[in-house]
Amino acid sequence: xxxxxxxxxxxxxxxxxxxxxxxxxxxxxxxxxxxxxxxxxxxxxxxxxxxxxxxxxxxxxxxxxxxxxxxxxxxxxxxxxxxxxxxxxxxxxxxxxxxxxxxxxxxxxxxxxxxxxxxxxxxxxxxxxxxxxxxxxxxxxxxxxxxxxxxxxxxxxxxxxxxxxxxxxxxx
Amino acid sequence: xxxxxxxxxxxxxxxxxxxxxxxxxxxxxxxxxxxxxxxxxxxxxxxxxxxxxxxxxxxxxxxxxxxxxxxxxxxxxxxxxxxxxxxxxxxxxxxxxxxxxxxxxxxxxxxxxxxxxxxxxxxxxxxxxxxxxxxxxxxxxxxxxxxxxxxxxxxxxxxxxxxxxxxxxxxxxxxxxxxxxxxxxxxxxxxxxxxxxxxxxxxxxxxxxxxxxxxxxxxxxxxxxxxxxxxxxxxxxxxxxxxxxxxxxxxxxxxxxxxxxxxxxxxxxxxxxxxxxxxxxxxxxxxxxxxxxxxxxxxxxxxxxxxxxxxxxxxxxxxxxxxxxxxxxxxxxxxxxxxxxxxxxxxxxxxxxxxxxxxxxxxxxxxxxxxxxxxxxxxxxxxxxx
Numbered sequence: 001x002x003x004x005x006x007x008x009x010x011x012x013x014x015x016x017x018x019x020x021x022x023x024x025x026x027x028x029x030x031x032x033x034x035x036x037x038x039x040x041x042x043x044x045x046x047x048x049x050x051x052x053x054x055x056x057x058x059x060x061x062x063x064x065x066x067x068x069x070x071x072x073x074x075x076x077x078x079x080x081x082x083x084x085x086x087x088x089x090x091x092x093x094x095x096x097x098x099x100x101x102x103x104x105x106x107x108x109x110x111x112x113x114x115x116x117x118x119x120x121x122x123x124x125x126x127x128x129x130x131x132x133x134x135x136x137x138x139x140x141x142x143x144x145x146x147x148x149x150x151x152x153x154x155x156x157x158x159x160x161x162x163x164x165x166x167x168x169x170x171x172x
Numbered sequence: 173x174x175x176x177x178x179x180x181x182x183x184x185x186x187x188x189x190x191x192x193x194x195x196x197x198x199x200x201x202x203x204x205x206x207x208x209x210x211x212x213x214x215x216x217x218x219x220x221x222x223x224x225x226x227x228x229x230x231x232x233x234x235x236x237x238x239x240x241x242x243x244x245x246x247x248x249x250x251x252x253x254x255x256x257x258x259x260x261x262x263x264x265x266x267x268x269x270x271x272x273x274x275x276x277x278x279x280x281x282x283x284x285x286x287x288x289x290x291x292x293x294x295x296x297x298x299x300x301x302x303x304x305x306x307x308x309x310x311x312x313x314x315x316x317x318x319x320x321x322x323x324x325x326x327x328x329x330x331x332x333x334x335x336x337x338x339x340x341x342x343x344x345x346x347x348x349x350x351x352x353x354x355x356x357x358x359x360x361x362x363x364x365x366x367x368x369x370x371x372x373x374x375x376x377x378x379x380x381x382x383x384x385x386x387x388x389x390x391x392x393x394x395x396x397x398x399x400x401x402x403x404x405x406x407x408x409x410x411x412x413x414x415x416x417x418x419x420x421x422x423x424x425x426x427x428x429x430x431x432x433x434x435x436x437x438x439x440x441x442x443x444x445x446x447x448x449x450x451x452x453x454x455x456x457x458x459x460x461x462x463x464x465x466x467x468x469x470x471x472x473x474x475x476x477x478x479x480x481x482x483x484x485x486x487x488x489x490x491x492x493x494x495x496x497x498x499x500x501x502x503x504x505x506x507x508x509x510x511x512x513x514x515x516x517x518x519x520x521x522x523x524x525x526x527x528x529x530x531x532x533x534x535x536x537x538x539x540x541x542x543x544x545x546x547x548x549x550x551x552x553x554x555x556x557x558x
Contacts, residue, residue, distance in 0.1 A: 025189045030181040043192045050196025
């Protein structure tokens with residue numbers, strides 16, 4: 001189904017693209033939010049991602065990679081926005097919704113993890129961490145995606161994990 | 173880890189996004205006016221604004237007054253190739269490389285045009301960068317390319333002069349222009365930038381988008397012979413030194429410690445440095461003094477330490493084969509005195525850890541990987557509550 005939609009989208013069918021994009025838009029928003037830390041900018045990034053993806057979907061060779069491609073585009077949009085604005089919103093405009101927290105322990109874990117993701121890591125570290133663990137890319141794939149030497153990717157990941165680990169042990 | 177990240181992401185509430193997505197698609201279909209939130213604020217998403225913008229763009233495209241004063245100052249010695257768009261309203265210039273960014277300079281040629289008069293800032297919108305072989309190395313789509321456009325906004329006055337955002341570049345060119353030019357002559361890389369839109373800001377802070385067709389080319393040609401592993405000009409020695417554990421550090425040694433009392437050194441910075449991989453590809457570049465006690469940017473050294481034997485070690489943080497070139501060193505002592513050491517140093521470094529060829533093993537890398545894997549495992553165990 002996804003591939004059919006992607007094929008139609010590649011031929012310029014905006015409705016098909018909208019349906020296809022709908023499947024990933026929440027995820028894109030959340031990834032964007034990790035970088036910009038506020039809802040309005042994250043929505044702008046989703047819009048910009050939709051714009052860029054629709055404009056260049058013809059160049060997407062393998063439709064099954066639409067999700068990963070869209071995420072990479074969203075990351076790039078977020079980085080562009082950060083570079084342009086050189087500003088981020090304070091973390092305090094975000095509240096962990098009560099309904100997602102099943103226990104006090106989970107609440108601490110969830111909020112701390114999210115806070116660490118957003119505040120402890122720089123943009124590069126966020127990108128590498130997400131691509132490695134969330135999208136399960138290999139080091140080689142991440143290196144190609146971010147155009148970094150593979151050793152640098154490993155070092156960045158190493159540092160990112162180390163940072164989170166240290167914060168976790170510090171807080172616990 | 174994946175589970176934890178997913179869990180964390182899931183806690184972010186998602187608002188209604190359909191309108192944003194539809195707006196993005198509509199924009200792509202039109203391939204025109206930006207409909208981001210900031211534009212929506214000033215334009216109220218009205219057709220009238222679209223019309224006004226279109227008229228203004230037409231006005232921009234139809235006017236021309238040449239203003240060369242911005243472009244011909246220190247950058248002239250840098251020999252970039254400057255291209256104007258067809259109407260010569262705005263010039264774009266690919267000036268050089270700073271960190272991993274291509275530095276682009278925009279100048280307004282039409283100081284009399286009412287629309288451009290109000291243009292107080294310019295940054296690059298849609299762009300493509302291609303290398304000398306025609307490969308796209310960076311664009312505004314996805315995460316392509318090693319180099320990205322430096323999105324520092326250049327503020328312009330009403331005459332089109334840059335009033336903010338390029339001071340550092342000016343200083344850089346004044347101090348090292350000739351050396352950089354010499355380097356450019358010897359480099360082997362070339363980039364061409366094509367820009368089809370500029371994002372501007374008027375004096376009231378309202379965004380303006382200008383469409384055009386600009387192309388600029390930066391040719392840098394260097395052939396690395398890899399022969400200079402140690403550089404020494406009498407005052408300063410720059411080299412990579414192998415430590416007992418096999419890793420290597422970039423070490424800067426003050427040969428005359430009476431002249432440069434290394435033990436008092438609190439800051440050291442290269443005025444310009446470049447790093448290259450073993451194929452001669454530029455890995456990073458930077459210039460100017462860092463703002464803090466560190467060597468900034470590029471692939472090398474975030475930390476340095478002074479050694480008792482007169483050496484300043486910039487700790488290597490990366491793996492691989494690199495050549496580093498340094499143009500001029502600055503040193504600040506604890507008493508606030510500063511020294512500028514003019515010179516050119518080049519040193520090569522072979523960490524021999526990355527990239528490993530298929531089937532090849534490397535003891536140091538394996539050791540590092542083992543340590544890394546152990547950390548990850550320990551971390552994941554702690555996160556999963558084991």
